[in-house]
Amino acid sequence: MKKVFLLFVTLLFINSATVFGQRKVVIEQFTNSGCPPCGSVTPQVAQFANSNPSNVIMISYHTSFPYLDSMYYENPMESDQRVSFYSIPSVPFSKVDGNYFSGYLVPTINTTISQRAAVVPRYTVAINNLTLSGSQLSGKVVFTSTDMMNQGETLNARIAIVEKRVLKSAYLASPGANSETEYPWVVRKMIPDATGTNLSNTAIGGIDTTSFVWNIVNAKDLSEINLVAFVQNMTTKEIYQAEISTPLTPTGVFSNSKTNDKLFILKSSLINSDLKLIFKGNNELKQLEIFNALGSKIYSENLNINEVEKDISMINFPNGSY
Numbered sequence: 001m002k003k004v005f006l007l008f009v010t011l012l013f014i015n016s017a018t019v020f021g022q023r024k025v026v027i028e029q030f031t032n033s034g035c036p037p038c039g040s041v042t043p044q045v046a047q048f049a050n051s052n053p054s055n056v057i058m059i060s061y062h063t064s065f066p067y068l069d070s071m072y073y074e075n076p077m078e079s080d081q082r083v084s085f086y087s088i089p090s091v092p093f094s095k096v097d098g099n100y101f102s103g104y105l106v107p108t109i110n111t112t113i114s115q116r117a118a119v120v121p122r123y124t125v126a127i128n129n130l131t132l133s134g135s136q137l138s139g140k141v142v143f144t145s146t147d148m149m150n151q152g153e154t155l156n157a158r159i160a161i162v163e164k165r166v167l168k169s170a171y172l173a174s175p176g177a178n179s180e181t182e183y184p185w186v187v188r189k190m191i192p193d194a195t196g197t198n199l200s201n202t203a204i205g206g207i208d209t210t211s212f213v214w215n216i217v218n219a220k221d222l223s224e225i226n227l228v229a230f231v232q233n234m235t236t237k238e239i240y241q242a243e244i245s246t247p248l249t250p251t252g253v254f255s256n257s258k259t260n261d262k263l264f265i266l267k268s269s270l271i272n273s274d275l276k277l278i279f280k281g282n283n284e285l286k287q288l289e290i291f292n293a294l295g296s297k298i299y300s301e302n303l304n305i306n307e308v309e310k311d312i313s314m315i316n317f318p319n320g321s322y
Helices: 036-051 070-074 076-086 106-117
Strands: 002-006 025-031 056-062 093-096 101-103 123-133 136-145 155-167 182-191 207-215 225-233 239-245 264-268 274-279 285-291 297-302 309-313
Touching (some): 025 076, 025 106, 025 239, 036 056, 036 106, 056 076, 070 076, 076 182, 101 106, 123 225, 123 239, 136 155, 182 207
Antiparallel strands (some): 025 093, 155 225, 225 239, 264 274, 274 309
16 A cells, blocks of 8 residues: 655755854843943944854843843843853843853954854754744754763753844834844743753763744744754853754745655645645555654545545644644
8 A cells, every 4th residue: 555645845854053063152142222332332243243154143131230121021030040140240241152251342352253263162053943833933952062071061051042133113112222223132032941951961972952842922023033052061151062043934835745656746725725636647545644844643544546636625734844
């Protein structure tokens, strides 16, 4: 008996960001939308990071001080945790790879980042199958130790969901009174929170994997969502490596299935969510199965050997990739 396996979205399985050998430097920017100096400094840091995506990652925590900040109140816990972790004295304030640089970064940003980027990372980070379906973000991050000195250290995996660009105009009331009209790389959530997840397999070649599903809240534009993951030493606060990825956002049924003997072709409609399967030649197919992107079977039907076409309503299928 032959089965039909429909693979509508193969891109899901190549949505993987992996770095071997090239360090990506993390700039953690502490800022506040009511702070006048932040309105000058934070955009300069963001411009540098956005101009150097191959080796720089920026994430921004909005603080409770010195003024009220709407973005802080949308995610106060993780901001407070990171402020406490680093003992941040004031804003604007930059931390580069945890302990490599602290303070006012702009005057030395080029030399600081280039020098740090030349240091061989002690981990690789791979973000796999990152998918945004509706407002639900899911994926898997693989952390692999590449340095024997990691063994025995207290290391944590940090995962941050960030919104690359948040417009001031997205708020009914102004989130702050400084000169910024948009705010870069705002941390919306850390998984499970800012304390991260302990890495237990730190010997060289050791692998730890974190899978997650999170329903996004407070983000103003889902198309701006990115995921950042990094490894941090809890004792020294040094960040060993990081990676960033933009999720796939499947919006309907995309079909690209075929078999070597061309037994069938596919047609789909994004308007009425119907799938038409048209068989070609002598039909030996007996069963139709459809799987979601996680490999779970969500549809199965026995076929009549004499059928030449089959209509399937996908109106009740959850948003996602199949």
